[in-house]
Every structure is written in structure tokens, then in C-alpha cells.
Amino acid sequence: MPVTDTVLPDDQLDREATLAKYLEERDKRLRAEGNDQYINVTDEFEHYVEDPYVEAVEREPLNDEVTFAFIGGGFAGLLTGAKLKEAGIDDVRIIEKGGDFGGTWYWNRYPGAQCDTAAFIYLPLLEETGHMPSEKYTHAPEILEHCRRIGRHFDLYDNAVLSTEVTELEWDDDAKRWIIRTNRGDEMRAKYVGVGTGPLHRPKLPGIEGITSFKGHSFHTSRWDYDYTGGDPSGALMEKLADKRVGIIGTGATAVQCVPHLAKACGELFVFQRTPSSIDIRNNHAIDPEWFATLQPGWQKEWLENFTLLQTGGFADEDLVMDGWTDISQRIRDKVVEHPERGFGPEALQQAYFDSDDEKMAEIRARVDEIIADPETAEALKPWYRQLCKRPCFHDQYLQAYNTPTAHLVHTDGKGVERIDETGLWANGEHYELDLIIYASGFEVGTDFARRSGFDMVGRNGLALSEKWDEGMLSYHGTHVRDFPNAFIVGPSQAANLISNVPHNLTERGNTIAAIINHAESVGAEVVETTAAAEDAWVDRLEHGGRRFGGDPTCTPGYYNFEGQDAGRRGTLNSMGYPEGPVAYFEYIQEWRTTGDFEGLEFT
Ligand code: NDP
Numbered sequence: 001m002p003v004t005d006t007v008l009p010d011d012q013l014d015r016e017a018t019l020a021k022y023l024e025e026r027d028k029r030l031r032a033e034g035n036d037q038y039i040n041v042t043d044e045f046e047h048y049v050e051d052p053y054v055e056a057v058e059r060e061p062l063n064d065e066v067t068f069a070f071i072g073g074g075f076a077g078l079l080t081g082a083k084l085k086e087a088g089i090d091d092v093r094i095i096e097k098g099g100d101f102g103g104t105w106y107w108n109r110y111p112g113a114q115c116d117t118a119a120f121i122y123l124p125l126l127e128e129t130g131h132m133p134s135e136k137y138t139h140a141p142e143i144l145e146h147c148r149r150i151g152r153h154f155d156l157y158d159n160a161v162l163s164t165e166v167t168e169l170e171w172d173d174d175a176k177r178w179i180i181r182t183n184r185g186d187e188m189r190a191k192y193v194g195v196g197t198g199p200l201h202r203p204k205l206p207g208i209e210g211i212t213s214f215k216g217h218s219f220h221t222s223r224w225d226y227d228y229t230g231g232d233p234s235g236a237l238m239e240k241l242a243d244k245r246v247g248i249i250g251t252g253a254t255a256v257q258c259v260p261h262l263a264k265a266c267g268e269l270f271v272f273q274r275t276p277s278s279i280d281i282r283n284n285h286a287i288d289p290e291w292f293a294t295l296q297p298g299w300q301k302e303w304l305e306n307f308t309l310l311q312t313g314g315f316a317d318e319d320l321v322m323d324g325w326t327d328i329s330q331r332i333r334d335k336v337v338e339h340p341e342r343g344f345g346p347e348a349l350q351q352a353y354f355d356s357d358d359e360k361m362a363e364i365r366a367r368v369d370e371i372i373a374d375p376e377t378a379e380a381l382k383p384w385y386r387q388l389c390k391r392p393c394f395h396d397q398y399l400q401a402y403n404t405p406t407a408h409l410v411h412t413d414g415k416g417v418e419r420i421d422e423t424g425l426w427a428n429g430e431h432y433e434l435d436l437i438i439y440a441s442g443f444e445v446g447t448d449f450a451r452r453s454g455f456d457m458v459g460r461n462g463l464a465l466s467e468k469w470d471e472g473m474l475s476y477h478g479t480h481v482r483d484f485p486n487a488f489i490v491g492p493s494q495a496a497n498l499i500s501n502v503p504h505n506l507t508e509r510g511n512t513i514a515a516i517i518n519h520a521e522s523v524g525a526e527v528v529e530t531t532a533a534a535e536d537a538w539v540d541r542l543e544h545g546g547r548r549f550g551g552d553p554t555c556t557p558g559y560y561n562f563e564g565q566d567a568g569r570r571g572t573l574n575s576m577g578y579p580e581g582p583v584a585y586f587e588y589i590q591e592w593r594t595t596g597d598f599e600g601l602e603f604t
Pocket residue numbers: 029113114115116117200206207208249250251252253254255257272273274275391415416417440441442443557558559
């Protein structure tokens with residue numbers, strides 16, 4: 001939208017100019033290829049996804065049967081497994097391609113990795129396992145250890161199958177069992193399957209010309225090569241980089257956390273930036289055990305509900321979590337209260353959101369000026385988009401890292417890296433000679449289920465899930481899919497869709513699945529399946545209910561908005577949540593599972 005000639009009040013004039021700048025910056029970055037600008041990490045790129053942490057242990061192929069098999073050993077599998085065990089379903093097997101539990105926290109061991117949501121709500125089952133987070137925002141090694149703790153506490157290791165990738169998952173309608181085939185030659189059967197392969201599970205590489213020609217070393221941030229760099233996941237100095245020229249491509253949430261460590265260690269560091277992230281204050285601190293001991297039983301549920309309520313626009317007497325997420329909502333609420341003349345309808349809420357976002361982004365840009373010594377670098381690090389267009393980042397050392405004389409920001413003004421050759425890479429027409437290229441280029445999000453998961457799921461009458469979801473996800477409650485009996489999808493979509501704290505979605509899903517299996521087993525059912533009518537009605541309600549994640553067309557491209565492409569109905573279906581929001585969904589699903597009717601499911 002151009003800045004108009006009409007005479008506008010000062011604050012509105014600023015808004016118009018800011019929005020014009022947002023659109024100008026967005027347009028520099030829009031690419032016709034959308035998601036296709038990235039490389040699928042197969043064939044010659046396969047080594048980028050190999051497990052660098054654990055050697056797979058030789059074992060005989062399995063040919064057996066379990067009651068519940070879960071694919072994915074991250075929080076989705078751990079939480080579903082834990083809830084099933086609590087409900088008395090003991091025969092649970094988690095199948096995981098990594099060498100241990102942890103999912104994203106198994107793979108992401110880059111230096112500085114840390115949760116961006118407060119540990120008291122992000123780390124699930126804290127009361128059950130008796131763990132006190134050491135910091136408000138815990139670092140990755142502690143999170144990985146917590147995943148293991150859950151595994152041990154609920155005896156999930158006993159029957160787990162690790163370093164094993166599912167290759168085929170097929171429903172046998174005669175036997176009423178799922179057949180699970182793997183890359184280790186297994187052919188297991190399961191009465192029920194759960195699928196929780198995660199939204200950010202498969203690394204992607206930028207499709208930069210010449211990417212295979214580089215003769216130096218390279219890796220993706222989710223497969224950090226400490227043998228090459230030295231150091232370790234706890235953040236010890238990467239002493240082997242002292243004489244190296246290192247390039248890192250990407251400046252998303254991952255790069256923001258590892259760049260400060262690289263800046264300390266590298267002979268020379270070059271950070272290739274296409275779009276700057278928004279970097280707000282972190283304010284991390286250690287947890288006081290005396291204070292922790294004062295928390296009363298049931299505290300974690302209370303904290304989860306308080307966070308979700310406040311983060312999604314509700315009112316509560318107290319903000320228990322007090323972090324960047326609840327701060328965003330608090331500011332919006334304050335603006336609503338400041339302007340009673342606007343009323344309290346959706347338009348007033350939207351206006352309040354714009355006001356608070358303009359203020360917040362101005363603060364974030366001012367913070368860059370306060371921290372960065374070099375004015376040109378400061379200008380390049382300023383984000384020109386609304387805070388929720390991309391994953392908001394919070395860090396107290398990232399911007400500061402650019403004041404290190406050996407750390408160089410290479411701002412490509414939306415163009416990205418031009419080309420890679422044998423000795424380094426090209427950006428802004430200049431060649432950068434490098435020993436190491438680190439790809440902080442993110443993960444596949446908008447691509448189809450089979451490509452992201454590495455296997456397809458074949459339901460009744462040979463129907464593949466990728467076929468059923470060709471035009472987007474179709475489900476009942478985000479969990480059940482017609483023609484895929486006894487199968488349970490575990491993720492945020494078509495349900496609460498609470499992106500700011502994904503484990504909360506998974507905890508509730510675990511509770512729901514445990515209740516369903518308990519009921520199915522108690523009535524002696526062989527098959528549990530959603531009715532076509534329930535699935536249709538659910539999809540229809542959500543699709544026309546208007547609550548969708550990442551739909552702002554003025555946003556700069558990224559995985560939050562399908563790289564700025566119109567993803568059509570598919571995009572809507574894949575990213576939509578319960579129309580009344582996460583709090584209402586959690587209330588709805590709790591009531592649904594406790595009434596015992598399980599309306600919309602058939603038990604036969
Ligand atoms: P992202 O997808 O957020 O970032 C990828 C980066 O690569 C972007 O900066 C992108 O630029 C850049 N890029 C892509 N192609 C090129 C190119 N050709 N030249 C130059 N740059 C390029 O991936 P991340 O791994 O950083 O984060 C993914 C998600 O993982 C986060 O959004 C978050 O949800 C999660 N995460 C969570 C953390 C936590 O909770 N603590 C920590 C880290 C990650 P552009 O922006 O222009 O597209």
C-alpha cells in the first residue's frame with residue numbers, strides 16, 4: 001500500500017510509512033518457487049541427515065506384535081506413551097529413527113540451543129518426574145535429559161526400537177492390525193498406531209547453485225559435527241575453529257542461538273543473512289530451589305492453563321509465566337483497555353494488535369541501534385515486518401556478537417547467497433573463501449506428509465494418507481482420519497493449534513488417546529474409527545471458523561506463510577485450529593473424553 005497524499009494524523013502517517021516499508025521489504029523476498037527453492041535432503045544429500053551422535057546397534061529384525069506402536073520418540077511419542085502407561089496400557093512400543101528419545105532435542109545439539117518457551121510449561125510431566133528446571137529457559141542438554149527421564153520414569157525404553165526408520169505403514173483389514181516395516185528389516189504388527197513425527201523434523205537445504213561443488217566441510221545445524229568444530233552441546237569453546245573461516249547460511253531462531261558461540265570461536269565468521277530475525281530481550285535466570293519447593297501439587301496444569309489463557313487474549317489475575325509470549329498479549333489487552341471508544345469487537349482487537357505490534361517492533365529496532373556499534377550493520381539487522389510474521393526470537397548475546405571484530409554480517413538484502421563453488425560462496429557479487437559452511441536453513445514444514453515423514457501411511461482399501469491429504473489435512477479433532485482405523489495423529493493442527501507451547505497440545509492429545517484406548521479395550525472393540533460425518537463436520541467447522549495460523553498477506557515470506565505463496569485450501573486445512581481458540585479446544589476435548597460417549601467415533 002503506498003503512502004497516501006491525504007493529510008493523516010502523525011501516528012497514522014507513521015503507520016502508513018511503516019506498512020509501506022514492510023511491503024517493500026516483503027516484495028524483495030517473494031520468490032515464485034516458494035517451498036521449491038529448498039532441496040529435499042535425499043540421494044546425494046542423504047549424508048546431511050545421518051545420525052552423527054550414535055552408531056546404530058546391530059540387531060535381528062523384529063517380527064512381533066504390540067498393542068500400541070508409536071512412530072516418533074519426541075515429546076509426542078513420550079507423552080502419548082506416558083499417558084497410555086498411566087492408564088494401564090503397558091504394551092507400548094516407540095519406534096524412533098534417532099539413537100535415543102528426544103525428537104527435535106535429540107537432533108538439535110548445536111551450541112546455545114535452548115527452549116524459547118519457559119521451561120515450567122515447555123517441559124512436560126515435571127510433577128510426575130519430580131524434575132526442577134535449572135533455568136527459566138533451559139538449554140538443550142537438559143531438555144534431552146528430561147526426555148530420557150520421561151522414558152525411564154514410564155518404562156518406555158523397555159520395548160522401544162531406536163535407530164530405526166519406518167519405511168511403510170499399512171493397515172491389514174483382515175487381521176485388523178497395522179503392519180510396520182522399517183529400514184532394519186522389521187515387520188511388526190500393532191493393534192493401534194500413533195504418529196508424531198513433528199512439524200520441524202526434516203532438515204532442508206537452500207537450493208543454491210553449485211551447492212555440491214564445495215570441497216570444504218559442511219553440515220546442517222541439526223547434525224552438528226563436534227568432531228570438526230571441537231566444543232560440545234553444553235557450549236564449551238569450539239577450539240578447533242580458531243584458525244577457520246566459517247560461513248553460516250540463515251538467520252532464523254537456530255542461527256540466533258548458535259552465532260554467539262561461533263563468534264567466540266571462529267578465526268573469521270561470516271553470517272549470510274537474507275532476512276533479519278526480530279530479537280527481543282531474553283532475561284533468562286536460574287531457578288531458586290527454595291521457591292520451587294513452595295509450588296503446590298497441580299501447579300503445572302495451573303501454569304499451562306494460565307499461559308494459554310493469557311497468550312491467546314484472555315484475562316487472568318496473575319501472569320505466572322511472564323515471558324515474551326504473554327508480553328505480546330498483555331500489550332494488546334492494554335491497548336484494548338486504553339481505547340474503550342473503539343469497543344471490544346474483532347476490529348478493535350485487530351487495531352489493538354496493530355498498535356502494540358508497531359510499538360514492539362519499533363522497540364526491537366531501537367534495541368539494535370543501542371547494541372550494535374557499526375551503524376551500517378545495525379541498519380541491516382533491523383526487522384521490517386510484524387513480530388508474528390516470523391518466529392519471534394529472544395536473545396541477549398546474538399546482536400552483541402556482531403561487535404566482535406572477527407564476526408561479519410553479510411547482509412544480502414533479501415537476495416540470499418548467489419552461488420557456492422569449490423572454495424566458498426558468493427554473495428552481493430563478492431567471493432568468500434571458507435573452510436566450513438553451516439546450513440542454518442531450517443526444516444520442511446509446508447511439504448506433504450510422506451516427504452516430511454519419510455514414509456506414507458496406507459489405510460483401508462489401499463488409500464494412502466498422502467492421497468487423502470492431497471488437498472490438505474482432513475481429520476476429526478486433528479487426531480482421527482476416516483479410513484485409517486486405530487490410528488492417531490499427534491500434533492497441534494486442526495485442534496488447539498497452540499504454536500507458542502507445542503507440548504501443551506501433545507499432553508492433552510496423550511490424555512485423549514489414553515481415554516479412547518482404555519474405552520476400546522474395556523468394551524472389547526477391535527476397531528476404533530471416526531465416522532465420515534464427524535470428520536466432514538469437523539473440517540467444515542474449522543475451515544469456516546476463521547482461525548488460521550500464518551495468514552497475514554503483508555508478511556515477509558518464511559515457513560509461517562508458505563514462503564509467501566497462496567497455499568489455497570491446502571494451506572488453510574493444514575494450518576487451521578479450533579475456531580474458538582486453544583483454551584476452548586482444551587475445555588471441549590476434556591469434556592468430550594470424560595463424558596465417555598466419544599461422539600464421532602465408532603467402536604466395533
Ligand atoms: P528457519 O526456517 O527459521 O530459518 C532458515 C533461515 O535460512 C532463514 O533465515 C532463511 O532466510 C535462510 N535462508 C534460506 N535460504 C537462504 C539462502 N539461499 N541464502 C541465505 N539465507 C537463506 O530455520 P531455523 O532452524 O532457524 O528455525 C526453524 C524453527 O525451529 C523455528 O522457527 C522454531 O520454530 C524452531 N526453533 C525453536 C527453537 C527454540 O524453541 N528454542 C530454537 C531454534 C529453532 P529467510 O528468512 O529470508 O527465509
